[in-house]
Amino acid sequence: MADVLSPALQDRPAPDKVPDVHISIRNVEKVYRSQRGSVVALENVSLDVAKGEFVSILGPSGCGKSTLLKCIAGLEPLSGGEIFVGRQRVAEPPKDLGVVFQRDILFDWRTTLDNVLVTVEFLGLKRRDYEARARSLLATYGLAGYENRYPWELSGGQRQRVAICRAMVHDPQFLLMDEPFGALDALTRDELNLELQNRWFADRKTIIFITHGISEAVFLSDRVIVMGRNPGRIIADVKIDLPRPRGVAVRDTAAFTAYTGRLRAIMDDANAGITHAGVLS
Ligand SMILES: Nc1ncnc2c1ncn2[C@@H]1O[C@H](COP(=O)(O)OP(=O)(O)OP(=O)(O)O)[C@@H](O)[C@H]1O
Ligand SMILES: [Mg+2]
Missing domain, CATH: 3.40.50.300 (P-loop containing nucleotide triphosphate hydrolases)
Known part of the structure; x- marks a missing residue:
């Protein structure tokens, strides 16, 4: 070593x-x-x-x-x-570039899906070109079915996963x-480590x-x-x-x-x- x-x-x-x-x-x-x-x-x-x-x-x-x-x-x-x-x-x-900040910064008035698509809007890209990818990322991170929930309806770990999907939605290099996994329980953290790897x-x-x-x-x-x-x-x-x-x-x-x-x-x-x-x- x-x-x-x-x-x-x-x-x-x-x-x-x-x-x-x-x-x-x-x-x-x-x-x-x-x-x-x-x-x-x-x-x-x-x-x-x-x-x-x-x-x-x-x-x-x-x-x-x-x-x-x-x-x-x-x-x-x-x-x-x-x-x-x-x-x-x-x-x-x-x-x-995609960034996941230490504190998840989600917009309380936007649904999970809309929070993920913030990046796309911010970059002036077409939302419809990225919606399928956003949904598929959310599913990968165990959030299928949560697309229309608001941040205050999510656990800390779920919020963090939304932040990760948002960082990745525009497929940055x-x-x-x-x-990103600091606030998660050990088991979820292991799962997400494996998924990320x-x-x-x-x-x-x-x-x-x-x-x-x-x-x-x-x-x-x-x-x-x-x-x-x-x-x-x-x-x-x-x-x-x-x-x-x-x-x-x-x-x-x-x-x-x-x-x-x-x-x-x-x-x-x-x-x-x-x-x-x-x-x-
Ligand atoms: N906006 C700011 N204004 C003044 N000092 C700051 C600011 N942001 C950070 N600092 C100081 O800069 C140093 C580094 O902070 P930073 O947040 O980068 O540390 P960190 O390694 O990320 O810590 P942690 O592991 O606790 O997240 C600290 O002493 C902090 O108090
Ligand atoms: Mg820090």
Whole structure:
């Protein structure tokens, strides 16, 4: 098992010269300023994600995971550095992106189906071209029959699944997911992990997935990034070399528990504020 941080980005060719890099985060800084002072949420964060790669981000509360996701999504201006999605430097939300936010943001006055189709309307696409896909996604996520219910008639887990369908309805090439299964019971979470993995295996979207679950991260990912806090930064980049597709039984293998053990140790260090000097190898 190798824990190797990406080589220094300044040594790398520009993102438009590397065809398989989908998302390139380069020396990103993010400082939130207010009257009460400044918070350095991200300091010198650099990360390349390849086309079709599944990358998870782990890290203690407040280390800047959601901030990084909002920066990639073009929803927060950077204080320094740059982010490319494909050849485009991110300045506004990329069209080919689906986002599941940490808190599900559903519109209470819209039905489940209409909440899923919000993305389509927002992008100015034709609703009728996406309605069948919206219904089929809802069915995949166990919500057939709920199309005409309102958010306040759904459980927390169901609401979260509607948010996932909404992020996927326009078939984006990359997905940012901020603790999408955090509020779910363990069994549902396992089911949705399996479903997400199978779907990813079939259509190989690029996914950045934020979670507090070490086991979930290892199960789903090609790579797991660990962030530390004060300031928010990347402290480890662990390649997960387990065969695909993965079934639930993979969790009982020695290789799997070796990964979770290693990541737990890194997370403990992150929580204790211990710095892994730059490159882990
Ligand atoms: N809009 C904001 N204004 C000021 N500070 C902010 C803002 N959003 C986040 N922060 C601060 O930036 C830091 C990183 O926050 P962020 O939400 O990115 O953390 P996180 O890793 O997603 O945490 P969690 O695991 O709890 O979701 C925190 O110290 C937080 O208080
Ligand atoms: Mg967060």
